[in-house]
Amino acid sequence: MKRIGFLSFGHWNPSPHSGTRSASDVLLQSIDLAVAAEELGADGAYFRVHHFAQQLASPFPLLAAIGARTKRIEIGTGVIDMRYENPFYMVEDAGAADLISGGRLQLGLSRGSPEQVVDGWRYFGYAPAEGQGDADMARQHTEVFLNLLEGKGFAQPNPRPMFSNPPGLLRLEPHSAGLRERIWWGAASNATAVWAAQKGMHLQSSTLKEDETGQPFHIQQAEQLRAFRSAWKEAGHQHEPRTSVSRSIFALVNDQDHAYFGRQKGGDQFGYIDRYSAVFGRSYAAEPDVLIEELRQDEAIAEADTLLLTIPNQLGVDYNAHLIESILKHVAPALGWR
Known part of the structure; x- marks a missing residue:
């Protein structure tokens, strides 16, 4: 069975057309959607982290609140930008949120993506060491974080x-045993996927990837997942590796679905982001029978054990719950995911 969860970027906007007009709206609706997703039988509630933006930023209060309101669903991030993080304080926050949830935290980390401001991590008091870049700093913060999670x-x-x-000697408290084995890394390239495997972190691969071969997105992503699993096996870790991919998938089952997503066109997009050649994966929007056949051809979804559905959070809790239910009910069983 494939685990299926949702991934929210947590946007808000004061526009009258937005269902989330404030940070308060986003936070409270995120909790309600996680509860609804659990009731529908979904497996995960994941949230993106962006700074200096009208989006979700500090994740741990939200994760703890969801942990207190739910009982089964995995709760995670996709991803926390480690350029901004104090790994010592983060260990305390993560430990507390994990204990509140009963050990359901699945923390996705990364070196970050282009942000709203120039070198925003400098305002948080961080700067790369001489001769290093911000990606090096993010990985160093991550390695400190992983070591502290060991609880020594x-x-x-x-x-x-x-x-x-x-x-x-004293360790940071509260310590949550087992959390170290539930850390993920958001990798944009094959090399960083291999690095994550060597460090014993699971792999999150999003809808954006470094273009390394010119092949279609899903083929490149499937190769990335296979490279990760090979490196994991070679590293000899004792716990089982996990891989997740993110997709925008909309089953068109009523007039509202058609109005919102019926005109979306499929197809990968190639371009440049953050000074490297990138490929952005297609979205899927079709009636369930057509959608099932299209998704059968996606090699990366087939390769991954976890699928995160990116949701339009500004459309509100009820509609996003409907989108999740449509996939679980009309699509997942036919593909053997349920």
Whole structure:
């Protein structure tokens, strides 16, 4: 069975046409949608992180709130930009959110994407070391974060503390056992997918990938997933690897669906982003029988164990729940995903 979840970018806009006109709207509706998705039988609620934008930013309060309102669904990010993160404080936040959810956190990290401001991480107090770039800094923050998640003591205790300490060096608290094995990396290239496997992180691959061969997006992405699994096996990790892909998929089952998405055209797009050649994968929008046949041809979806449906969050909770239900009910069973 393929795990199926949703991925929200958490947009809001004061326009009267938007169902999310404020940050409060987005946060509260995100919680409600996660609850609804769990009730529908979906497997995951994932959220994108962007700074300096009218989108979701600091993820842990939201993840903790969803964890307190749900019981089964996986709760995650796709992805946290590690250029901006203090790995020590992040370990504490992540540990608390994971414990509140009962160990359901699935944290996706990455080196980040083009942002709203120039070098926004500098405003957060970070800068790459001399001779390094911001991607190097993101990976260094990530490696520190992964090491801290192991829960090993490293800090010298005060000989006269306010409260008594356990013996030995101290670790960050709260510690959530098992979270280290539920960390993902959002990779845009085959090389970074291999690096993630070597570090024991699962792989998130989005609708955008570095164009490395000129082939169709889904073929390049499937090759990336296979390269990841090969590197994982070679690294000899004890836990099982997971891979996810993101897609915009809309089953057209009523007039409203046709009005919103009926005119969308398929096809990959090739271009440049952040100074490298990139390919952006197509969207899928069709009646269920047509959609099923189109999705059968997507090699990367077939290769991945988890599918994240990117949702138009500004259309509101009820409509997005309908979109998720349409895939679970009309599409997934015919493809063997359910």
